[in-house]
Amino acid sequence: MACLLRKIQINIHTSPHTAFFSILPQTKQPLKKAAFLFYFTFCILHSSFAQDSCGLRISLLTCAPGAELYSTFGHTAVRVSDKSTGLDEVYNYGTFEFDEDFYVKFVRGKLLYALSVESFPEFMYQYQMESRSVIEQDLSLSCAQKQELYQRLRTNALPQNRHYRYDFLFDNCTTRARDMIDTGATAPVRFKNLLPLKPLxxxxxxxxxxxxxxxxxxxxxxxxxxxAKMDRRSSNTEAMFLPDNLMMAFDSATVEGKPLVASKQTILAVPSLATESFFFTPVVTFSLFLLIVLALTLIKKRWAQTAVSIVDFLLFFTLGLVGVLLLFMWFGTDHKLCANNYNLLWALPTDLVAAFLVHKRSGRVQLYFKIVFWLTVLLLVLWPFLPQQMNIGFLPLVLAIALRSGIIANRKRNADKRI
Structure with missing residues (x-):
């Protein structure tokens, strides 16, 4: 045994592999077989530890939707942990500063979002309080790739780099996490198609x-x-603007031919706080409004005519306000998704002025509401074919607009017949 050890020590200085296998012919067959198995196992373990000797663990966190509108679409964040150093941080691209100009910036589309860094326990406590489940996907990256990704995250979290102009579809907390992992992996991430045959x-x-x-x-x-920009069909990459879509894309993604996700687990399972629909949905509410307007129109009593006159003013005044808002969102803000809005075909900004003239019987007023009537009828005919998908809840409201604008447009003629 001493000679055997001595020979190993001499040869190992020249070549570890040559030194090891050079002793095998001098040993018996069972010992030779056991030595080979030992060496093979040692090489595998050594290779494994060498590839991930940094101890870093990076994962994608996908958070379930919440009860509030801002959390309806879920959330995405990146977790970085290292047991050897006690590191456990979450990089969150979905934070913003609430200052005195918050609402002005929000409405005008100038609100900056930022990358924030918080401890993992603090992050999880928030989602437990909001009753939102969290799923974690461990990323199967090499040590060098993890180090590169971690360094990019830290650089991106610096005060001069952390802010960005939020875009709901193309630059949000989910797309930022995807792009950071994609570029930080040092090798491109290959995503399989997750879209149906007819993309949404x-x-x-x-x-x-x-x-x-x-x-x-x-x-x-x-x-x-x-x-109408919301009605363009998304590509496979663009569909990942939603957290669940990105999570599904990661499940089948690869890096250098290997699965991107090493493991996937639910780290927080809580019941959803999503509520049931109220009875008074938009369709029900506006349908009731249409029935009330129709009833007041048909009833010839004085009180009914007085009531429908008030309804006319309130209806067209509100439509005018909505039209002005839509124009402002289109031309007065940086919200690109508010452009090309076909709802302006029924919410006319000019109704804001016409509402104050609705009781006059002048020819110009009659002409205006005749134009409104035929424009509304044309809208109803073309409803299914418009480049923008119109919410079905507005349909009873548009019918009410057609009804009242038609009545007002012919009011003078009807009065002359009674005389």
Whole structure:
């Protein structure tokens, strides 16, 4: 045994592999077999430890939607941990500063989002309080790739780098995490197609979330403010602007031919706080409004005519306000998704002035409401074919507009017949 050890010590200085195998012919067959198995196992373990000797662990956190509108679409963050040093941080691209100009910046589309860094326990406590489940995907990256990614995250978190101009579709907390991992892996991440045979539009993608959360009125507001750009079909990469879509994409993604995700587990499982739909959905509410307007129109009593006159003013005044808002969101803000809004075909900004003239019987007033009537009828005919998907909740309201504008446009003629 002493001679054997001595020979190993002499040869190992020249070549470890040559030194090891040079002693095998001098040993018996069982010992030779055991030595080979030992060496083979040692090489595998050594290679494994060498590749991940840094001890870093980087994972993608996907958080379930919450009860509030801002959290309806879920959230994405990146976790970096290292047991040997006690490091356990979460890099979160979804934070913003609430200052005195917050609402002005938000409305005008100038609100800056930022990358923040918080401890993992603090991050998880927040989502436990909001009753939002969290799924973690461990990334199967080499030690060098993890170090590179971690360094990029730290650099991006510096005060001069942490802010960015938020874009709901193309530059948000989810796309930032995806791009950081994609570029930080030093090798390109290959994503498999996750889209159906007929790809969804951006509006259809978010409708899935809104319907699941029973956010009927929120969906109405989003469909009102966001224009035809939301109705373009998304590409596979663009569909990853939503957290669940990115999580599914990571499940089948590869880096250098190997799966990107080493393991996937639910680290926080809590019941969802999503509520059931209220009975008074937009369709129900505006349908009731249409029935009331129709009834007041048909009833010839003085009180009914007085009531419908008030309804006319309130209806067209409100439509005018909505039209002015849509124009402002289109031309007065940086919200690119508010452009090309076909809701302006029924929410006319000019109604804001016409509302104060609705009781006059002048020819100009009659002509204006005749134009409104035929424009509304044309809109109803072309409803399914417009470049922008219109919310079905507005349909009873548009019918009410057609009804009252038609009545007002012919009011003078009807009065002359009674005389």
């Amino acid at each position: 539009t951006f509006r259809e993608h978010i409708t899935v979330y809104l319907n699941k959360a029973h956010q009927d009125w929120s969906k109405l507001g989003i469909d009102l403010l966001l224009g």
